[in-house]
Amino acid sequence: MVAASSTGGAAGSRARRAWRLQVAPSAALLLAFLVIPVLILGRISFYPADRSFGATGWSLRHYAKFFGDIFYVGVLGETILYGLVVAVATLVVGFPVGYSLARMPARGRRWRIALVILPLTLSLVVNVFGWLVILGGEGMVNRLLVALGLVDAPLRLLFNRGAVLLVLAHTFLPFQILSIMSVVAHIDPALEEAAANLRAGRWTTLRRVILPLAWPGIVAGSTLVFILTISAFVTPRLVGGARVPMLGSLIFEQIIVVQNWPFGGAMSFVLLAIVLALLVLANRSLGPRSSVSRT
Amino acid sequence: MERASRVAGVLVRGSVYLMLALPALIVIASSVSRTRFLTFPPQGFTLDWYGRAFRSQAFMGSLALSTELAVAATLLALAIGTPAAYAIDRHRFRGRDLFHAFVMSPMIVPLVVLAIGLLQLMTWLGFGQAFLRLLVGHVVITLPYVVRTMTASLALFDRALEEAAMNLRATPWQVVRRVTLPILLPGLLSAAVFCFVTSFGNITVSVFLARGNQVTLPVQIFTYVEHSYDPILAAVSTLVIVVTLIVIFLVERTVGLERMV
Numbered sequence: 001m002v003a004a005s006s007t008g009g010a011a012g013s014r015a016r017r018a019w020r021l022q023v024a025p026s027a028a029l030l031l032a033f034l035v036i037p038v039l040i041l042g043r044i045s046f047y048p049a050d051r052s053f054g055a056t057g058w059s060l061r062h063y064a065k066f067f068g069d070i071f072y073v074g075v076l077g078e079t080i081l082y083g084l085v086v087a088v089a090t091l092v093v094g095f096p097v098g099y100s101l102a103r104m105p106a107r108g109r110r111w112r113i114a115l116v117i118l119p120l121t122l123s124l125v126v127n128v129f130g131w132l133v134i135l136g137g138e139g140m141v142n143r144l145l146v147a148l149g150l151v152d153a154p155l156r157l158l159f160n161r162g163a164v165l166l167v168l169a170h171t172f173l174p175f176q177i178l179s180i181m182s183v184v185a186h187i188d189p190a191l192e193e194a195a196a197n198l199r200a201g202r203w204t205t206l207r208r209v210i211l212p213l214a215w216p217g218i219v220a221g222s223t224l225v226f227i228l229t230i231s232a233f234v235t236p237r238l239v240g241g242a243r244v245p246m247l248g249s250l251i252f253e254q255i256i257v258v259q260n261w262p263f264g265g266a267m268s269f270v271l272l273a274i275v276l277a278l279l280v281l282a283n284r285s286l287g288p289r290s291s292v293s294r295t
Numbered sequence: 296m297e298r299a300s301r302v303a304g305v306l307v308r309g310s311v312y313l314m315l316a317l318p319a320l321i322v323i324a325s326s327v328s329r330t331r332f333l334t335f336p337p338q339g340f341t342l343d344w345y346g347r348a349f350r351s352q353a354f355m356g357s358l359a360l361s362t363e364l365a366v367a368a369t370l371l372a373l374a375i376g377t378p379a380a381y382a383i384d385r386h387r388f389r390g391r392d393l394f395h396a397f398v399m400s401p402m403i404v405p406l407v408v409l410a411i412g413l414l415q416l417m418t419w420l421g422f423g424q425a426f427l428r429l430l431v432g433h434v435v436i437t438l439p440y441v442v443r444t445m446t447a448s449l450a451l452f453d454r455a456l457e458e459a460a461m462n463l464r465a466t467p468w469q470v471v472r473r474v475t476l477p478i479l480l481p482g483l484l485s486a487a488v489f490c491f492v493t494s495f496g497n498i499t500v501s502v503f504l505a506r507g508n509q510v511t512l513p514v515q516i517f518t519y520v521e522h523s524y525d526p527i528l529a530a531v532s533t534l535v536i537v538v539t540l541i542v543i544f545l546v547e548r549t550v551g552l553e554r555m556v
Binding site for chain 1: 321371376408419435498502512543
């Protein structure tokens with residue numbers, strides 16, 4: 001079981017024991033408070049009853065309920081669609097930004113990185129709240145529209161799909177930008193110059209040189225944004241209300257409001273299954289040496 | 296043609312940067328409006344909402360709780376995650392890649408799933424105290440940031456320095472304390488900052504694990520927004536923005552933001 005360590009001899013045997021001590025705390029923490037909770041949730045989702053407390057037995061009832069109801073299946077489909085839309089939109093908007101950041105001298109990069117990091121580090125709730133003020137009845141957009149005489153009365157800009165997608169894209173854009181920035185930073189600019197010398201246009205260079213080399217960053221960033229989007233519940237709840245249900249907000253409601261833990265657990269496992277399937281796909285497209293979970 | 300596309304590029308990037316900062320700017324601006332409703336641009340100027348926020352037991356109590364929680368979670372995540380990163384960087388043990396993916400997995404598991412599972416486990420264990428429940432959840436979600444930052448720092452580490460210290464007959468502990476840790480300090484600092492802001496701002500896990508009057512500031516804001524919103528919320532949110540900005544500024548001044556990403 002003991003694998004070779006970096007040093008040899010007596011120090012080597014100490015090092016061999018050392019890695020176990022170094023690995024143990026985090027492995028134990030995640031085993032107890034990540035793996036076991038997820039397994040418990042999985043078990044709960046197979047209870048036949050609508051309550052988890054004191055329940056026994058096994059049943060696929062809650063999964064049948066989910067996949068047998070057009071409402072739930074519709075929300076599932078819409079959630080996946082939102083994930084795709086947000087991943088593609090953040091990629092299209094984030095690529096030029098991430099690329100220019102990577103190719104920029106360090107001086108100009110500093111304040112720009114601060115701006116990119118801000119929504120990432122700021123509490124999600126504050127971000128969403130900011131958008132409620134921007135899009136609200138007395139918000140910036142509406143007052144601008146009224147002042148310009150474009151509309152007579154404030155428009156209803158919140159509680160629709162567009163608003164939810166906009167806020168989700170804004171929240172997750174930094175992940176995409178940073179992912180692309182880090183991968184482009186490792187592409188030698190000489191390759192682009194070589195392409196230009198060979199009379200490749202900018203578009204050809206992008207398509208034949210940059211995109212293939214940036215592919216791992218594109219896959220990693222888009223996968224992460226997709227996962228974050230389909231797991232979202234705060235944004236759809238606050239920005240979309242009951243009009244724009246997503247899988248995450250249905251789970252939140254089942255657990256916190258309805259308190260039907262088995263059904264909430266079943267929906268959580270559907271979500272988890274999609275995430276795992278996607279990770280397998282993404283890792284396969286990246287090849288064996290790199291993995292999405294490590295970027 | 297070339298020039299037009301360059302101008303278009305500048306415009307696109309400029310509006311992206313503006314959009315990234317927009318919600319924070321709007322929140323700050325609308326927190327000083329005299330109106331009872333949230334509006335932008337603000338009408339008039341008052342600091343009254345800040346006075347109300349500071350007098351509010353609920354908001355100030357949760358601000359204190361969030362800060363204590365973030366500090367505790369950061370220290371624990373550093374203590375647990377740094378040795379893990381060290382093992383990943385230095386030892387070629389069997390299952391190393393798997394272990395690496397495992398410690399990074401809290402970034403990928405939907406947090407709503409993690410939080411509900413944790414809540415159920417804690418309920419079964421009779422883990423009633425909200426602070427401990429929150430702390431466990433926050434250490435799990437901040438751990439990957441420590442491992443990511445520290446493995447990156449360790450990869451840049453010149454091991455010849457340690458070997459030189461050992462040749463000078465420094466004990467292993469002296470090597471760690473006098474050579475390894477000082478070199479890793481910038482990495483540790485940026486990991487700490489990322490943990491702090493992640494824990495301080497977290498809503499997705501906290502909203503399930505917080506209970507009664509043991510509620511973090513983001514959860515307090517969340518429940519408040521669901522019912523009504525007035526400029527007092529903008530004032531409280533501005534406090535969150537200020538804390539975040541101070542932390543970002545400190546990192547920029549000490550180790551540079553690029554280390555953080």
